[in-house]
Amino acid sequence: MNVLAYDFEVFKSDWLVVISECAGFKSNKGKYVIVNDPRALKEVYRIHKSDVWAGWNSHGYDQWILKAILSDINPKEMNDWIVHNKNDGWKFPGLKRFPLRSYDVKTRLDPGLKVFEGFMGNSIVETSVPFDIDRKLTKEEINETIKYCRYDVEQTIEIFNKRKEEFEAHSGLVKLAGNMDLMSKTNPQLAAIILNAKRTTYNDEFDIDCPSTLRIEKYKKVPEWYADAKNRFYDAKFNCEVADVPHQFGFGGIHGALLKYHEKGHFINMDVTSLYPALMILYNLGSRSMTNPAKYEAIYNDRLKFKKAGNPLHLPLKIVLNSVYGVMREPTNDLYDPRQANRVCVYGQLLLLDLVERLEPHCKIIQSNTDGVLIKLNRYEDYDLIDDVCYEWEKRTGLNLEFEEFSEVWQKDVNNYIIIDAKGNYKSKGAYVKKLSELDYDLPIVNKALVNYMVKGVPLETTILECNELKEFQLIAKISGKYTHILHGKEPLKEKCVRVFASNNKSDGGIFKVHAETGKPAKISNSPESCFMWNSEVNGVKVTEKLDKHFYLKLAKKRLGDFGHTKAPMQSLFG
Secondary structure, three states, X not given: OOEEEEEXXXXXXXXXXXXXXXXXXXXXXXXXXXXXXXXXXXXXHHHHOXXXXXXXXXXXXXXXXXXXXXXXXXXXXXXXXXXXXXXXXXXXXXXXXXOOEEEEOOOOOOOOHHHHHHHOOOOOOOOOOOOOOOOXXXXXXXXHHHHHHHHHHHHHHHHHHHOHHHHHHHHHHHHHHOOHHHOOOOHHHHHHHHOOEOOOOOOOOOOOOOOOOOOOOOOOHHHHXXXXXXXXXXXXXXXXXXXXXXXXXXXXXXXXXXXXEEEEEEEEEEEEOOHHHHHHHHOOOOOOOEOOHHHHHHHHHHHHHHHHHOOOOHHHHXXXXXXXXXXXXXXXXXXXXXHHXXXXXXXXXXXXXXXXXXXXXXXXXEEEEOOEEEEEEOOHXXXXXXXXXXXXXXXXXXXXEEEEEEEEXXXXXXXXXXXXXXXXXXXXEOOOOOOOEOOEOOOHHHHXXXXXXXXXXXXXXXXXXXXXXXXXXXXXEEOOOOEEEEEEOOEEEOOOEEEEEEEOOOOOOOEEEEEOOOOOEEEOOOOOOOEEEOOOOOOOOEOOOOEOHHHHHHHHHHHHHHOOOOOOOOXXXXX
């Protein structure tokens, strides 16, 4: 399957597009640069109509600029329709239908192309040509815009290639749906098609019951809370102590954890295998809009077989299974069935609470989360007893548990922890200690210092003060549409995204974002009091004396304290 990457730039009196194959960008094979030439664009579209067109935010913007030009509509009108008037491109009057196998490299939660370029250490310098320029562009301005547009296409390709597995899984979904022209559909939309969902209206959103296999005796107040009609709204929360751990119940999953906790010992992390899909199958909680519910179970079983055999087809099947729960609360999806989504969520929380109640007399509960429990054994000889308790629960509920053993736990809260096994391998969650990637590389030196200390006992000072790669100290700061611009000290910056470093020069200003409505500046989160910018490429650049490494050391020590390194008393989970 051939994949093209493309990006449009639109001005009042000019437009241009750069199009390139996602493979072999460094060569000029398949690269097009088209400026103000609808006929040339129409010919490229004719040649590549059966290829996949991939872009950054292309579902929301670029595909509609393309279709506007193909429809002989001024692209500036479409640009303003989308950008300034906040309308959907497909609603534009007079837009003709042109088939396009569109794939958006940007996912819903992505922070922005410039942020990713910053994470990768690449240049985030902006073009000097303003997009609101009120005249024809000069030749020099056209050339500069082409340069930056080509760069953004190249960066989009780099991100696409780092996420190739996601594209292949999505393509697998499209094939399961049986029509490659469905490429532009989202994963949840494809799941609805694959499961033959038929849109239905329901009026029983909070008709909630308890699983028939439930056995709760000590903590009956939790199912009683769900049974009370006055608690049936999505923001409702029930806070209580369970096994001497503060817990929270509601319509988003069970959450409970000891705060600022650090201990060594014999720990078992037990996760329920595919909790939500399993609940849907075992307790008939799948969307009632599926015309053939047995197909969901067949996909579940096929996915387990494919995964065991190492067949990559298990990835698109996993997407189908996991998509259903989320879209059952999405009114625009054909799988919409909020009652079933609420029952899945409540069943999962109550059955996990059931498990905690069974375990509590025999061990220490460290954490309960949406699909698992972390415990500490009183002594290792109790392992078989714990296994028997879990076996009874599995047989009664029909769910399966996967065990992993660990020897040390650092836990800030239920969403931020690191657990380490006897061989030094670890699992982590949360912004402070998550495993870094090229597309998630913000304040990496602080993350590495914490992980090195917790896992290997390496002093924070060693990791931070001995590092001489400037990229390791970067903070990528981007402002949202709620802010007009960034201030460095008192100097306004044209950039919306900057790469920031702590400075030893106290005359260097801090970095602030200016609110669009109030005009008031606010300090950017985690930024130093004195800082300098480096928006050009930073890969391979060495640290200079200007960098204030002690800012990062101080931040690392503060974060380590949040994980129980100090003897500070336990805090309430809910403040």
